[in-house]
Amino acid sequence: MRADARRNHDRLLAEARAVFAEHGTDASLEDVARRAGVGIGTLYRHFPNRHALMSAVFEDSVRELLARAADLQTAANPCQALLTWLREVVAHAAAYRGLSRALMSATPTSALSRCGTPMREAGNALLTRAQNAGTVRADVRITDLLQLTHAIALAAEESPGDPDLADRLLELTLRGLT
Structure with a gap:
């Protein structure tokens, strides 16, 4: 270039x-x-389009989330490690109003979904570790957890007067995982 x-x-x-x-x-x-x-x-x-620009903007943050997932692979409590990472995913999505909605609606072929595969792989490694430790149900899928984190970030975005909402919703989600 x-x-x-x-x-x-x-x-x-x-x-x-x-x-x-x-x-x-x-x-x-x-x-x-x-x-x-x-x-x-x-x-x-x-x-060429909004999703391509958004993808490029968020690639640095995604790299940070991937590195964080790798760091959490050695955490003493696998379930807590998963929850910590999911909290960070929500915080990332919340930094940009509308990101959660865009991620939830991105088609598999859009530029924005390009970040999805490594995120699913990183999250799945944390999830599998928690499942192997017996702290998360075996039927839980990472795709469901990532959709939930985006929904939680979206709910928190729509309720700016409640700064603890995302954390409460993540805790509720965690209770349903075990």
Whole structure:
């Protein structure tokens, strides 16, 4: 990639991160381009659609969540490790208004779902460890837990006056896992 194209790409990502955090993932892509100092055509040359841009914005956070899952693999309490990771997934989703809704509705072929496979694999490793320890039911699936975390983040997003809601809902979920 040419140096000027790389600069545009990096500015678009930085501004998209800021705009999505400030206004949510439904924010105007024209606003992202304007704030990055480029035209909307430049944005679409780098990111063909909203999900491609969102995916690029969230890749760093996903890498952090994957690294955290790897760290938690050696935790003394496998069930607590799983719950800790799920809390961090909810916190990640909550950082950007609309992310949970977008993740829940992403098609398997969308750019946004590209992050899903490694997240499912990382979460499944934690879940399997908790199941092998006998602290989580054998019929629980990671896809269900990730959908629940997105739903919890969405519920918390819709209830900003209740900062403890996500944690309470995660605790309720955990009780249903055992």
